[in-house]
Amino acid sequence: MDYSRMAHADADELIRGKRVVVVGSGKSGMDIVAQCAEANGSEHPCTLVYREANWMVDPNLTWADDFFEKLTTGRLAELLVHKPGEGLALSLLATALTPLRWLVGKVTEAYYKMLMPMRKHGMVPGHGFSAAALGWRAGVLPDRFYDMVDRGSIVLRRCGGSFGGFCADGVVLDGGAGGERVDADVVILATGFDADRLLRGVFVSPRFREVVVGRPSDAMLPLYRHCVHPRIPQMAVVGYAECGASIYPYEMMAKWVAHLLDGAVRLPGVAEWERWARRRSGAFFPKSCIDAVTTWYHDQLCRDMGYSPRRKKGAGFLAEWLQPYGPTDYAGIR
Missing domain, CATH: 3.50.50.60 (FAD/NAD(P)-binding domain)
Incomplete structure (x- = not known):
């Protein structure tokens, strides 16, 4: 929030030529990482520290996104989902259509895994696409995000346990004295909002x-x-x-x-x-x-x-x- 409130010139001064670490893999975190990568390139790569990957779709897959939007949204698609306070008939129908909802989710997952280098970069979420849609734990990737990863402008670091905190020259992953350290001049916490x-x-x-x-x-x-x-x-x-x-x-x-x-x-x-x-x-x-x-x-x-x-x-x-x-x-x- 502090970063988003900054004027463009102030934000640019904060990150340009700096070793930046962004903690959090939600939509805000991804957007900030992409901005830092565009400003600094591979000379000063931006490191994304994340605990769990989220379902983030490629904005360039427009034709397929349109197809899946029709498949997963609208009144007919919502019959597959249990809704609070629904009547008995809708509840029974949603239960009966559970296999279809599972199939739609799996087809969607397979499609995105096929066309996006999620496996290559260790960014396959541990939860299904259907679960992400129910709780809105999904988003749209910044343009050319994985291209910037391949060029070295973005470095991905998965934090297996809890975030270890700060040290003199950056952050510590996976709490404890022996945790992996990542050098940083600036740390931006994009860890969600209460x-x-x-x-x-x-x-x-x-x-x-x-x-x-x-x-x-x-x-x-x-x-x-x-x-x-x-x-x-x-x-x-x-x-x-x-x-x-x-x-x-x-x-x-x-x-x-x-x-x-x-x-x-x-x-x-x-x-x-x-x-x-x-x-x-x-x-x-x-x-x-x-x-x-x-x-x-x-x-x-x-x-x-x-x-x-x-x-x-x-x-x-x-x-x-x-x-x-x-x-x-x-x-x-x-």
């Missing part, structure tokens, strides 16, 4: 801090429609839930909150909400993530606001079930 802590920090009252989160950090935050806690109905949270395409789902959340303020949306009572929260507390998705069910989530918001969830006007029945949804489908909602 959104629960930030949300708790809004309140001075310990009671409200406990109410607003009140669950282990690996569970879903109990916000109704991912926006409002019925015990604190005066506060709406927009943008907490994770998804692949953040901007238009967050805009939909904002529209839903506007309808709530206008009195067009009814919040459940506390007792009703607690029953709903218990139903959705199963391990469907790590954290609050709607990436695998974005269309289903938007369907709920549309019904609450009094709009039809079927947005493919004039495109026919098959388009509703097979075509991915995007921002233009919701442009008419005010």
